Amino acid sequence: MEKMNLAQAEEGKEYIVQLIDTDDEELNAFLFSLGCYTGEPITVVSRLKGGCVVSIKDGRYNIDNQLAEAIIIS
DSSP states (O other), X not given: OOOXXXXXXXXXXXXXXXXXXXXXXXXXXXXHHXXXXXXXXXEEEEEETTXXXXXXXXXXEEEEXXXXXXXXXX
16 A cells, blocks of 8 residues: 555545654644654544544544645555
């Protein structure tokens, strides 16, 4: 399966987080606190202007496109 980022994901399809592509430790810690880390399932629920709503574990979160591009999925 080819690697892509969350910004390219199809709505309603479950993906597995492969990598968080950032050097920003705060961002890594923030995503980890949401349950978004390697091996976890993630689903794009809907797209918004400038971002998307994702489902991680039991929560739904609004993330911007810059963040979505840092989340590598397969």
